[in-house]
Amino acid sequence: MIGQLTGLVSHIEGDHCLIDVHGVGYVVSASTHTLGQLPRPPEVARLLVETIVREDAIQLFGFADADEQAWFRLLTTVQGVGVRVALAILSASRPALLWQAVQAEDKAVFTQAAGVGPRLATRLLTELKAKVAKMPAPASLSGQPLAPMSHGGGGVSGAHPHGGVEQDALMALEGLGFKRAEAWPIVNRIIGETEGAGLDVVIRLALKELAR
Structure with missing residues (x-):
């Protein structure tokens, strides 16, 4: 399994990039946020990588930070959310905003992503609520400090x-x-x-x- 790549950015195109590691080119799919964080070719970049192995292919998905990778894993646990839809959601919204959307039961944040309609957005909110409650709150959202979800010191709550x-x-x-x-x-x-x-x-x- 490939967990990280460090190499030259050969080119960036559409929803993927090509990372040259000692002469071997790896095609890595990524969100628009991660692709936007990459240096201009041919500079060196480091990407966290999620390797998806299927019967007919091995796919690599890259992330600029651990939060985005964690949300990619989380999103793909929801029924009906494949890797492409997960990337579309991460391209439309950053992890901090997704965290807030689940807490606030805001479907609109998810329906901004290509391939996510109202029904799937409702399923995302329902299935993610308990899982997100176990995650630490993001440090900030667009520069605004996040309000605590619970005043009892017992961790994050979705109530x-x-x-x-x-x-x-x-x-x-x-x-x-x-x-x-x-x-x-x-x-x-x-x-x-x-x-x-x-x-x-x-x-x-x-x-x-x-x-x-």
Whole structure:
């Protein structure tokens, strides 16, 4: 099994690149994010690699970082998500946003990817919820600190501790054009920090931060 490649980037094309390791060229499929991180040919690059062995082929999938590789493995455990769909999801959204989307039950983040319709997006949220709850929270999302999912110190939880106000605020912000996964950490934190905050207060404070 190939777990990592370090070599010259011979060329980048479409959804794959060619890595020359001591004269042997490896065709490596990757997300647009990973391909965008590669240096211009013919400079040296290092890629983490997932090797998929099938009866008729051996495929290599490359990743710029361990988070993306972990999500590739996670996504392909969902029924109906093959390696190509997993790469499409990772091309459309970074791991931190996917983590938030699962917590916020935001299908829109997944349906941005080619090959993912509403039904598959629902299955992704359902099957990933318990698995993502066992993963550590990403350090940040687009520069915003993530709100903790649980105040009890018992790890990450997928529950919505703030009930109706949180969901109503998220729906209102969605109606104003903000993505649910982007609004969720802000709303969650505001409710946690502002004891007894009503819906109007939560929306006003959230809008103030989102407008930045």
